[in-house]
Amino acid sequence: MSQPDHGHARKQRFQERLHVLHDTALHRKLKQHFPAAFNERWTRRHWIHASLFATIGALAATIVPGFSNSIEQVLPVSQATLALPLPPLPPTHRSEVPGDxxxxxxxxxxxxxxxxxxxxxxxxxxxxxxxxxxxxxxxxxxxxxxxxxxxxxxxxxxxxxxxxxxxxxxxxxxxxxxxxxxxxxxxRVTSTRTVVTSGEITSSLYAAARKAGLSPSAIATMTEEIFNYDIDFSREVQRGDRFSVVLDETWREGERIDTSKILAATFTTGGKTYTGFRYEHGGKTEYFDIDGRPLKKSFMRMPVSYTRISSTFGMRKHPVLGTIRGHKGIDYAARTGTPIMAAGDARVQFAGTQRGYGNVVILDHGRGYSTLYGHMSRFGKIKAGQRVSQGTVIGYVGMTGLATGPHLHYEFRVNGQQRNPASVTMPPPEPLKGAALVAFRAQTAPAMARIRGMEEMLYARAGGDKPATAAADKRG
CATH class of the missing domain: 3.10.450.350 (Nuclear Transport Factor 2; Chain: A,)
Structure with a gap:
């Protein structure tokens, strides 16, 4: 063999050896990165596991909708949210935001x-x-x-x-x-409806009136404006007395807000039926009886409301002094602070302290009539010489002076002589006449019809005869 051939053969053997060494190094490197199952000869157990995993993957791709397609989709790029501080809300705008x-x-x-x-x-x-x-x-x-x-x-x-x-x-x-x-x-839109109600007294007038649906203001109208001049509610009212009331109810947004406007009322006590009808004329509103005579008298029977008589007019044993002496007035027991009203139109003659009366007010009504109010806790907004109208609050119930408890000592005087306030008679006021009487009857006719219908039904149920009205008694 020639020299060039020998050198070529040696070079070829050297290159083959390099390839073998390279393949061996690559095989070792890959063997470090792959599991042992891929670097060794698979056993039967390896082939069984591989078949099981392949079967499960095929079933999952078939059952789950869109599973196979979603594998091929490109995964979305992850996003991050950064919270930035906002400027504060201006006060002017914040106040306009509605809220509960x-x-x-x-x-x-x-x-x-x-x-x-x-x-x-x-x-x-x-x-x-x-x-x-x-x-x-x-x-x-x-x-x-x-x-x-x-x-x-x-x-x-x-x-x-x-x-x-x-x-x-x-x-x-x-x-x-x-x-x-x-x-x-x-x-606010309101509506008015006219109703009629009635009641019978079993324990007290107030309880019966509340049971009949009357508000405290309506009860005050009935006792203080309509029948206060003819009925002494502290002693004349008794079990079995009846009343009927026709009134206007004011409603707003489904709520009853006022029942104080009484159009007509009757009150039966002591075998008499008293009537009262509301009538507006001459710019004033007053109550009249069935014959058109004003119910308002020159004096009220009671200058305080919802009280009881603790001492009557006449001889008695003085609760403080212990002596027998004449009581020249009527004592009305009431809570301290209960308003005291002027019994009639008058001029304030005296307002101050006077012996056993304590804080006292004396009113001059003219024509020789005067009234005295004693034991007040304090005075109303009055002073001597001032003119006051009937019903004006002149003071409040107390127990100043010679008193064992809060009450009003009330005296009625004629030409300086004390008279019994419960029995003294006053001349009746003049009734409506002519055109005024015709207008009164026309205006009050609907309320009068409803009152009569209610009373006829009540007395028919009771099985008794309807008592005569006070007006009929007066005519007789």
């Missing part, structure tokens, strides 16, 4: 306006600012028990708005913005 922040309060007996504001955390300075708004003080300072007042108080606690009823038909909303008050008046 109204707090509605119902006025309780004895509760003051300042107490209402304080209960919701509104300072007195804001209350005075509200009261300075025109027309607000007159309404808010005269809120009666049961009235509602609403405060719009957002999270920051500052009063945003105030809402109250000015009357039955109007609601006022005051908005407080930037130290200024803006007023909005909302009209």
């Amino acid at each position: 922040s109204w707090q509605v309060l119902r006025v309780e007996p004895g509760q003051t306006l300042s107490g209402l504001f304080a209960s919701v955390g509104v300072p007195a300075t804001v209350m005075h600012q509200v009261l300075e708004h025109p027309g607000t003080r007159e309404v808010l300072t005269r809120l009666r028990p049961g009235a509602e007042i609403a405060f719009d108080l957002p999270v920051d606690g500052e009063l945003r708005a105030l809402r109250f009823d000015r009357d039955a038909n109007h609601r006022v909303q005051l908005s407080l913005q930037g130290g200024k008050i803006q007023e909005q008046v909302l009209e």
Whole structure:
């Protein structure tokens, strides 16, 4: 063999050896990265596991909808959310955002306006600012028990708005913005229905009237405006007495808000039936009997409401002095603070302290008539020389002077001589005549018909005869 051939053969053997070494190194490298099952000879157990996994994969691809397709889809790119701080909401805009922040309060007996504001955390300075708004003080300072007042108080606690009823038909909303008050008046629709009700006294007049559906204001109208001049409710009312009332009910948004307007009423006691009919004429509203005679007399029988007589007119043993002496008036027991009304139109003759009477008021009614009110806890807004109308509150029940308990000592004087207030007679007022009487009968005819229908049904059920009216007795 020649020398070139020998060198070529040696070179070829060297290259083959390099290929073998390269393949061996690559095989070792791959063997480190693959599981042992791929680097060794598979056994029967390996083939069984591989067949089982292949079968499960085929079943999953068949049962799960879209599984095979989703494998081929490109995975979505992951996204990250970054929270950025927002600028604070301007106060002017925040105050305009509506929300349920109204707090509605119902006025309780004895509760003051300042107490209402304080209960919701509104300072007195804001209350005075509200009261300075025109027309607000007159309404808010005269809120009666049961009235509602609403405060719009957002999270920051500052009063945003105030809402109250000015009357039955109007609601006022005051908005407080930037130290200024803006007023909005909302009209509230009301409806009126006329109803008739009746009752029989079994325990007390008040209980029977409430059972019949009369409100406290309606009871006061019946006892103080209609029959107060003819019936002494402290001693003449008894079990079995009956009453019937025709009245207007005012409704608003499904709620009965007023029942004080009595159109007609009857009251049967002591075998007599007294009647009263509401009639408007000459710019005034008064109550008249069935013959058109005004029920309002020159004097009221009782200058206080819902009381009892604790001492009558005449001789008695004085509860403090212990001596037998004449009692020149009638004592009406009542709670301290019960309002005392002027028995008739008069001029205040005296208001001050006088011996055993304590705090006393004397009224001069003219024509020789005068009345005295003793043992008051305090006086009303009156002073000597002032003119007062019948029904004006002149003071409040107390026990000043010689008294063992709260009551009113009431005297009725004629030319300086004490008379029994329960039995003294006064000349009756003049009845309506001519055109006024015709108008009265036309205006009160519907209420009169309903009263008569109710009474006929009541007395038919009772199985008795209807008592004669007081007007019929007077004519007889």
